[in-house]
Amino acid sequence: MGLSISDIAKLAGVSHSTVSRVLNDAPIRISAQKREQIIQIAQRMNYIPNRSAQALKTGRHGRIAVIAYDITDAFAVECVSAVETILSGSPYHALWMSCAHADKKETDPLNLLTEVAQSVDGIIIILADNYLTDTAILKFWAATHLPLVTVIRRVSGDVISSVTIDNEYGTTILMEYLLKLGHEQIAFCYCNPPNQSASGRYEVYQQIVKSKHLPVDLLQVPVDGTASNGYSAGMKLLNTPKKPTAIIGFDDLTAIGVIKACFDMGVKVPAEVSVAAFDNIRMAEISSPSLTTVSTDYSELAQMAIDELNNQINQPNLSNYIAKHHISKPALITRQSTAIPKSKV
Amino acid sequence: MGLSISDIAKLAGVSHSTVSRVLNDAPIRISAQKREQIIQIAQRMNYIPNRSAQALKTGRHGRIAVIAYDITDAFAVECVSAVETILSGSPYHALWMSCAHADKKETDPLNLLTEVAQSVDGIIIILADNYLTDTAILKFWAATHLPLVTVIRRVSGDVISSVTIDNEYGTTILMEYLLKLGHEQIAFCYCNPPNQSASGRYEVYQQIVKSKHLPVDLLQVPVDGTASNGYSAGMKLLNTPKKPTAIIGFDDLTAIGVIKACFDMGVKVPAEVSVAAFDNIRMAEISSPSLTTVSTDYSELAQMAIDELNNQINQPNLSNYIAKHHISKPALITRQSTAIPKSKV
DNA sequence: CTGAAAGCGCTAACAC
DNA sequence: GTGTTAGCGCTTTCAG
Numbered sequence: 042m043g044l045s046i047s048d049i050a051k052l053a054g055v056s057h058s059t060v061s062r063v064l065n066d067a068p069i070r071i072s073a074q075k076r077e078q079i080i081q082i083a084q085r086m087n088y089i090p091n092r093s094a095q096a097l098k099t100g101r102h103g104r105i106a107v108i109a110y111d112i113t114d115a116f117a118v119e120c121v122s123a124v125e126t127i128l129s130g131s132p133y134h135a136l137w138m139s140c141a142h143a144d145k146k147e148t149d150p151l152n153l154l155t156e157v158a159q160s161v162d163g164i165i166i167i168l169a170d171n172y173l174t175d176t177a178i179l180k181f182w183a184a185t186h187l188p189l190v191t192v193i194r195r196v197s198g199d200v201i202s203s204v205t206i207d208n209e210y211g212t213t214i215l216m217e218y219l220l221k222l223g224h225e226q227i228a229f230c231y232c233n234p235p236n237q238s239a240s241g242r243y244e245v246y247q248q249i250v251k252s253k254h255l256p257v258d259l260l261q262v263p264v265d266g267t268a269s270n271g272y273s274a275g276m277k278l279l280n281t282p283k284k285p286t287a288i289i290g291f292d293d294l295t296a297i298g299v300i301k302a303c304f305d306m307g308v309k310v311p312a313e314v315s316v317a318a319f320d321n322i323r324m325a326e327i328s329s330p331s332l333t334t335v336s337t338d339y340s341e342l343a344q345m346a347i348d349e350l351n352n353q354i355n356q357p358n359l360s361n362y363i364a365k366h367h368i369s370k371p372a373l374i375t376r377q378s379t380a381i382p383k384s385k386v
Numbered sequence: 387m388g389l390s391i392s393d394i395a396k397l398a399g400v401s402h403s404t405v406s407r408v409l410n411d412a413p414i415r416i417s418a419q420k421r422e423q424i425i426q427i428a429q430r431m432n433y434i435p436n437r438s439a440q441a442l443k444t445g446r447h448g449r450i451a452v453i454a455y456d457i458t459d460a461f462a463v464e465c466v467s468a469v470e471t472i473l474s475g476s477p478y479h480a481l482w483m484s485c486a487h488a489d490k491k492e493t494d495p496l497n498l499l500t501e502v503a504q505s506v507d508g509i510i511i512i513l514a515d516n517y518l519t520d521t522a523i524l525k526f527w528a529a530t531h532l533p534l535v536t537v538i539r540r541v542s543g544d545v546i547s548s549v550t551i552d553n554e555y556g557t558t559i560l561m562e563y564l565l566k567l568g569h570e571q572i573a574f575c576y577c578n579p580p581n582q583s584a585s586g587r588y589e590v591y592q593q594i595v596k597s598k599h600l601p602v603d604l605l606q607v608p609v610d611g612t613a614s615n616g617y618s619a620g621m622k623l624l625n626t627p628k629k630p631t632a633i634i635g636f637d638d639l640t641a642i643g644v645i646k647a648c649f650d651m652g653v654k655v656p657a658e659v660s661v662a663a664f665d666n667i668r669m670a671e672i673s674s675p676s677l678t679t680v681s682t683d684y685s686e687l688a689q690m691a692i693d694e695l696n697n698q699i700n701q702p703n704l705s706n707y708i709a710k711h712h713i714s715k716p717a718l719i720t721r722q723s724t725a726i727p728k729s730k731v
Numbered sequence: 732c733t734g735a736a737a738g739c740g741c742t743a744a745c746a747c
Numbered sequence: 748g749t750g751t752t753a754g755c756g757c758t759t760t761c762a763g
Binding site for chain 1 (some may be wrong): 672
């Protein structure tokens, strides 16, 4: 092990507790020269405090775990990145772990959580529907009562605090926009298996379409959230007798797959078909054409999660904490991929 | 703090060391019934070992830090993801930290490294040119002699082991491919400030272009590695009197920006201009058109980094370890964005 | 203002 | 086979 506090205590001719006090800016006055000398020695010797020892002693870690189900997922990246930005202005360090391969390491995905449980002051869980079941999260919480908040997902039972997106609002503004442009044949690419966000969006879409008496049948295509599935969904839709004039992807990646299908089929976007989606991942802006999408306020999402976590960290007793549920409102960003339908120009 | 080893020792009526032995599968025989009983109690009580205490005692952490300069960077994501995949088959857990905001937290970017130094068994540094200087890394290494390997980057001084890409080879196969298609006006979008990968690629491009006596002047456009800069570079190139027939981006994102410029200007890719790049980030496959690119073997890259790290971890004395430099060979992936130039069809 | 001492939870060497 | 003990590096109470 590296240099310890008592090593530098010896060099300075003081006790190790004095060194500790100096290095931690303890609220106790220490003679200026000793202080100076100790700091100098610590710097010169490249002293690095042993976090394990500190944590063992104090019970505090100065770290927040960010658990994302897959770092490769563009949406997760936006969330993680936003969390990191907010956290960088706090006394905490972000520490992220992915559970994409949790299944490989242990049979129980709960192990990832327990692995990290004793190294952090709080946990933010992003997505992870498919890997971490509600039951697992609830069990973990019951066992630890560690500050915990789920992002984008709300665990059943109302015990775990959450931050989610107002998908009802998001879907409504998108639909209103498309209807106003004059679209009547609006397809929705759903995902299979569904997740909470996708379901919420799909349900509202269905309601609106029904209430306006628009054709809804055969315009639903199951996809599983990758661009290649969006691609095949797009291919199917373009080969339908009643071709839709607008296609909504339940997320941006799906829509980008649809755009690629259009490109390969020589169907012009948005001249012949409009495409829109949800999330506003970075790619949405730089795709050709750029994508109209319901944008998540990642910064707000992250701020809500960290505020909630801080709140929990400051609770004296978390075991009877009443979960809070925060909801972030998205906004519509119109770009190149949507326009007035050909028939109405 | 949670349940400790001695809590469950009490419940089982044994000493805490017996519990420790059982839970760690120590190479000592313990009576079957006690073993059984201890394991049962630990499970029932949801015992979670305190990693800080274990680490403090043993000096081992079971963790590898992966430091990426920005999780938002698609290339970094591919590297991180590959590292995580490899690591998931090892006894180590990945723990990643980004230094994108390191400047915000402390003046010295070295602090991120020191922060993590005492919590891991080894460190993988991905990119981070702009944030962590060579000097900082060298200083850190001198202070800790912690297992350390840089990916994509080679620290000057030949003390730090590295894993890099054979950019000379990659650029050569790409240029040969374009020349074979019949291109003679090949532009290269460089970045400013340059990084090691970009410089390596650019130099080889220059050499080849000169040796073939192709026009090289005014075809270099500085960009800084974001799609929007690729976009403006593309715009400039398309407005040149001698329009290039092929444009190479020093990375995929730049090329995707170029493609977008072409889209907005109504210039058909690849019919009127071919576009190609380096890295093969995920977006390259799903862009419209999909992008011809020199693909990094991320899996190999990650394996090399972890093998090197493991090797260092098993060294008795790292302070006079001789750095090893591993080089991964890329491969050309041809997709929709390149074709025979219009004039030669 | 500063030192001595206890102890966080754990592992491992040493007794028996 | 199992218990006792020391101590990893640190913070913090208690003396002085």
